[in-house]
Amino acid sequence: MILRKALLGFQLAAALTLAAFGAQAQSVKIAYIDPLSGGGATIGEHGLKQLQFLVETINAKGGVAGGQKLEAVAYDNKGSPQESLVQVQKAIDAGVRFITQGNGSGAAIAISEFVTKYNERNPGKEVLYFNYAAVDPALTNEKCSYWHFRWDANSDIKMAALTNFMTDKREIKKVYIIGQDYSFGHAVRGAANTMLKAKRPDIQVVGDELHPLLKITDFAPYIAKIKASGADSVITGNWGNDMSLLLKAAADSGLQVNWYTYYAGGAGGPTAVKQTGLDHRVFQISEWHTNVPAPEMEGFADAFLKKYGGASGQGWWYLRMKNQMEMFAAAVNQAKSTEPKKVATALREMKYKNSLGSEVFMRGADHSLFQDMYISSFGSGTKHDEEKTGWGWKTVGLIKAQDTVIPTTCKMTVPS
Amino acid sequence: MLELVIFSTLNGLLYGMLLFLLASGLTLIFSMMGVLNFAHASFYMLGAYFGFQISRYVGYWPGLILAPLLVGVIGALVERYGLRVVHKHGHVAELLFTFGLAFMIEELVQMVWGKVPVDYRIPQLLNFSAFTLFDTTYPAFRMFMLLMSVATFIGLLLLLTRTRVGLIIRAALSHPNMVGSLGHNVPLVFMLVFGAGCGLAALAGVIAGPALITQPAMAASLGPILFVVVVVGGLGSLGGAFVASLLIGLIQTFAVALNVSLADVVAPLGLTLTRDSIGGDLWMATVAQVAPIIPYLLLVLVLIFRPHGLMGNRET
Secondary structure (H helix, E strand, O other): HHHHHHHHHHHHHHHHHHHHHHHHHHHEEEEEEEEOOOOHHHHHHHHHHHHHHHHHHHHOOEEEEOEEEEEEEEEEOOOHHHHHHHHHHHHOOOOEEEEEEEEOOOHEEEEEEHHHHHHHHHOOOOOOEEEEOOOOOHHHHOOOOEEEEOOOOHHEEEEEEEEHHHOOOOOEEEEEEEEEEOOOHHHHHHHHHHHHEEEEEEEEHHHEEEEEOOOOOOOOHHHHHHHHHHOEEEEEEOOOHHHHHHHHHHHOOOOEEEEEEEOOOOOHHHHHHHHOOOOOOOOEEEEOOOOOOOHHHHHHHHHHHHHHOOOOOOOOOHHHHHHHHHHHHHHHHHHHOOOOOHHHHHOOOOEEEEEEEOOEEEEEOOOEEEEEEEEEEEEEOOOOOOOOOOOOEEEEEEEOHHHHHHOOOOOOOOOO | HHHHHHHHHHHHHHHHHHHHHHHHHHHHHHHOOOOOOHHHHHHHHHHHHHHHHHHHHOOOHHHHHHHHHHHHHHHHHHHHHHHHHOOOOOOHHHHHHHHHHHHHHHHHHHHHHHOOOEOOOOHHHOOEEEEEEEEEEEEHHHHHHHHHHHHHHHHHHHHHHHHHHHHHHHHHHHHHHOOOOOOOOOHHHHHHHHHHHHHHHHHHHHHOOOOOHHHHHHHHHHHHHHHHHHHOOOOOOOHHHHHHHHHHHHHHHHHEEEEEEEHHHHHHOOOOOOOOOOOOOOHHHHHHHHHHHHHHHHHHHHHHHHOOOOOOOOOO
16 A cells, blocks of 8 residues: 555656656746845836746747747845845756846846856856846946846936937926935936036036935935925936835925936836826836837737736836847747857847837847837827826937947957 | 925924834833834734725725724734743743744735735825925825824823823833732733734824835834834833834934035045045945934944933833
């Protein structure tokens, strides 16, 4: 009896192992390492849905490299660089060779350095890191790595575009800069100060503030300070709850300023902007928004909204992640291999026509992608709206991909 | 400038009063039973989540009453069947018990309501601005938060100073053994105080939940500040907890408004410090930037120079 039970158990275990092995052999795993708890969870969850939708779409078209399926596996890094490394190690132990992360440059730098060291020590078992949103310029300059690829424009490019746009707005007299106290927040504040000084020396910077990252639940004291400074415009690189709660506090106190942001369109942002009542006075710089006219992308965004929008009505947001996954699939097909080293070779100088029908290109020198960038304002009278607010994004400025190219100081070690 | 002072005062008072709702229960429990209840802020979180859940079925207002009652009952049960059993193994065991409880509650909340903040809305009735001053508006819900906490404070004060129950509780604060010797059922008093303390924390949760986002991290982020309040205020002193709550609320809010750094302070002395000096960022960090750690600085200073707190009458 006992023997029979044991035999049965063994058979079952063998069957499970075979099944697991079978699945592993067929699917290419991508580890999604981003905050799924804490202050970044809202956007972390939103990003995960988009990755899953991309994986489903690519798989529905037959997968990669002649029939292999992609599979997204989620790991919660709680928004912290230390926790990210624990999760990366976990993913690698589970056999993952491709990692993606985007929320937080602190975590991004840690992952990039970890992966680089790991690959040096484990030749033949290389891991690639796809960064869809962490934009600290250091990642593609002094801290660049062959194993890191970035699909978003770096912070300096975004700030250059925003400040160019502000140059023509003569009504701007006093600017308040507020950001998160970590590498990216410091980069934004530095770039904003130097660029404004060069382009509009008449503008007075009346506030230059850093607050703890993703810890603050009540921004009322900060809004009171902005109000007292007499600023007419605010520049911020805030993301996640730090963006939506900042806007929410502004709405509560009736602060009337123009906002120049990187991420007002992130999950929860549009709802908060609507609460402020600032019609077409909140600007963002991004590679896409729902009202960019492009039939293919509009159809894709609609399909996502229908399937994953849910009660909050949070629609598609990361064209950059779509570019990333499609270019990844193209690279695997081109290399006819899912071997990270070969994929990297195919990817590093890739030119690609994305779903807006425009050309984007990866620069081999620093592995950063260049693409058209849109400045848009949020308000009434648009075709598509966000989060069921009735308001949507409207393009107010377009910077072509070749005009966003800035030099890099990256000295990359290309493995032989 | 006047505008900044007025609104910072309002925001500071509000934050301080919220802290007091939590600290009052914590300090009562701490001084009566000698238990530093690590899970106290978790009951605050439970209050917010219960309030949210109730609001989805019957609206905000019933939740304001039901959630604190429910959490109060849970608190009393925890005391009766948890703490009291652990009590015989001494204070360290009790401390560890509440420590574990805090983690359990957080995990439970994550399992039931998820890791993402829940959409706990301000009641429609209070969704307008109470007044406009220097063309800054002040939301009615914040006024409501402030008034509710002041009302609770007054109620608590009357209960403790004007009723028999209050008399026994106050006696148990300073002379727990004497009260027992006089034939009062001290364990029952303990259970009721523990339950009431948890209920107060839950009330704070229902009040703060819609305004300060209801999420699983809300207990962990508020917990440490509470201990600061209790220690700074002084053990067994409700008045001390009140003063310390307001003090910390105001300090944290006003600190955000200050842009002075150490480099600015020494500048008139002819010293120029930059990021490249020895010590680096230490000199350049403004008061606003270090605002979150100022309460802990206060904690350290109080423990060194005034170990029984501002108004406490027992040694920590």
